[in-house]
Amino acid sequence: MKTADAVIVGGGCVGTSALFHLAALGTTNTVLLEASSLGSGSTSKAAGGIRMQHDDVVNTRLALRSLQEFTRFEQLTGTPIDFKQVGYLFLLDNDHDFAAFTRAAAAQRELGIPTEILSIDAVREMVPQIYVEDVVGATFCPWEGFAAPEAVVQGYASAARRLGAEIRVGSLVVEILTDGAGVSGVRLEGETISTRSVVIAAGVGSADLARPLGFELPVHGEARTIFYSSQALGVPQSAPLVVDFSTGFYFHREGAGLVFAGRQSDPAELSEPATHRLPAIAEASIESSWWGYYEMSPDHNAMIGQAPVAGLHYATGFSGHGFMQSPAVGEYLAETVRGESTTLDLSSMTADRFVSGQHRTESFVI
Template sequence: MTQTALPGAADVVIVGGGVMGTSIAFHLAEAGVERIVLLEKDQLGSGSTCKAAGGVRANFSDEVNIALGARSLDAFARFGERPGQEIDLHQVGYLFLLDTHEQVELFRESTELQNRLGQPTRMLSVEEAVALAPICSADGLVGACFSPTGGHCTPESVVLGYATAARRRGASLVTGCEVVGLDAVGNQLTAVRTNRGTVRTRAVICAAGAWSAELAAAVGVELPVTPLRRQIVVTEAIDGLPANLPMTIDFGTTFYFHREGPGLLVGMSDPDEQPGFYLNRTDTWIPRLTETMARRAPTLLDIGLTGGWAGLYEVTPDHNALIGEASGVSRFLYATGFSGHGFLQGPAVGEVIRDLYLGREPVVDISPLDAGRFQHAAARAERNIV
């Protein structure tokens, strides 16, 4: 395959070729921005995006996250027309299983907020929840929450769709090109240095996920992003799985699953996981997963595994994204730190960064997600996450 040439200059350089970077490239190019260069150190989507579970939803407790999720759901539903790519979207719903009355009250509050914002989320009885996800046991459950418009799709296809459409509109997406530094004179960016040469530019957009903190620090910008490994396994074929099995999350344990071909994609957080750029698979979390399955979905204990992978969450102190433009250096924008819900917000964030770059009022008010919030005791807690 012929390697894309590295342009010597650009109006804007995007660092990171996952869903966030490619979405930004597409939305900028669609808006008529010229000389867009996206730099990805490996292959497009090879960082966190293509290691994601692919869930899409607007079921959050924070108004900004609801708005980003809802706008993105609309974009995913129309992805075949714009930008034009089949993404295997299954809007089978998002089901949270709840095992304490405190959890029920938390989700009841967020459901009321979502309803006020136009989302059809609703609370369910235990019986209704188990009817939707019959491989689950009702033991210990006290309620559930269901979002019928949520579901899951294929992250690789989303990246491909955005990348193809961005290139068609003139953007240069350069893979195998690692950023090694940023140059500035005073507070003005002048260039991005890579292992393949230098790109002169006065605007940089950081969409580097778990690798964002080091990039931003090069120009004195603090982005408090910490890498944290999360692992996923895929099961063998399972007879009798409902075609419309929802994306299901056992909220108290973080155990989750959705259909993946004839089997299930299964994941769960590991509270013993230490921060770091660890991408190797381990078995240390499997005993906890097995224990949880025995209680919540015991029939899965008899199903073999066909594979799995490890990826990185990009975690912030309040588990909310960092989206905005730096105040200390001219034209350094960022979209990172999504703490596990970046893939599902990718379409809307691409629009937001487009608007910030062009000096427009963003389609969603993301001012509460500015990175400076931690210096002003304005952190926001998103509660509907695992």
């Protein structure tokens, strides 16, 4: 029977980040088990957005720590991730939302993040194609942008392999095993791996792995679709990722065209908020689309921590912002698996907040 110092379940951005950070810290007798192929879960469906603007300061700290890694990712892993640091532009169409984003911007500036409040004229100048007549206010942070999630997964995976970690794809974990001392291993079809540390980073599959151990991870999948049009509609190449916050409609330049999405998966339903904010989109044809699961938690914040079973760690329920947090979350998981003090304090993110009633709601969910 194989014995590992740690087993990671799930080969998305979070699992591969944890594997890489463990290896970088010197723990290389590790195995990552992925049921399908690397990145095949929510990660490969993500828009790749990386943003600092959150209303929960823990999310901003996670994003900031992650940004430090995204900006030197190629240097760290050898893999380019096509990070386009064009900023996020949030359009707010009511006083309540504008006040919330203004408060959050002040908190971000206290952390050294240059989030600014933009005038409507500045918005017009940035993206002249946007309808701004009903916009009450806007915020913009130039450090934000988007990168390629598959490249991040491949970068972490290949760097971890080079350091000695093992990755197995097509390897479904059927059960996490325990004994009197806590976690004792994982069972695959036809094989058992012995270990005292398991990290559940299985996206929407995480709940099914935890439940048999008497531990609830309340995560559920919410289907989200993204569309691509090869027509850029005059939107400048330098345009930020634009978010119409109240409707959730967003778009950004992608190659010669535009990527856009919203809360509606049916293009006919999306067309109303989309044509309102970007009237020219009525002329666009959709060349392709894809969908995946937002892995939702009850308060739209991630669940990250150690389970009541000794040696069992988890990170799931990112509610649509797991890609941008994956570097810092992987680092945190690696530190806790190794029993070290952690770079960030994520003690408020544990899943037992849903039992104790201490929800911490993130409301800037796109």
